[in-house]
Amino acid sequence: MNVVSTNRGRVAAQISGQGQSLVLLHSLLADRTSFDAVVPQLAKTFRVVALDLPGFGSSDAIDGDLNAWGSHLAEAARALCPNEHPVLVGNGFGSFLALAISITEPKLASHIILAGCGAAFSDQGREAFRIMARKTEEAGLEAIADIAMRRLYPPAMAAENPDAVAIRRERFLMTDSNVFRQACGMLAGLDLRDQVKAVSVPVLASVGEWDEATPPAMAQELAGLVPNGRFELVSKCAHVPPLQAPEKFCDMIQEFTAEKAAA
16 A cells, blocks of 8 residues: 655555556545456556545545645645656546546646546436435435445346445445535535636546436536547446446546557
């Protein structure tokens, strides 16, 4: 485990492989282990830097809004990937943090690859985060664990993968409830539609066909807003492609980075 410090606190990362760095930012509904299925394959080509987001794993919880978190993680990424422009890879909440980094630190990354993403939620989506935050404050994460698992695994997929759902539920309940509520507040007020128009690096906005947490229309909108964006739908997949479609996820990263490097 590698740990670096910024003026806001410590950020922990698991690093493997050699080559250009991929900085992995996980979902709010999962944790760094949600990338475990793809790290060995990616590490054959890249130097993979899987971060613990603030308040997860060995990383310190911090205060502030999405931009503050983005600046904190950008500083950590520079320390962990010195003298290079890493690829930022985000899933769910990690995608929104990757976008925040690309807005506040436009020269940091060479590419941005997102799975389960967007620039803004619908009114219904915003209200869902407010409800989850309120229920968590009243009764803890157990009160919304079923909702969280449905966002990760729709019923049909859950029925086919009960062991995977059980593992994710256990990991979710390890989340700091204060950190979860803080992130829900950020997402409930999120609107990056004007700001992402200034993101100049190539952006792959991908999403699972069955993603209920960040529906495909959000990624489509984002891909159309950024100057150099592409949309990709991952078939038979929900909110966490690294878990649910690992081979496809690795292929997307390899193809997108190779194609843009050759352009």
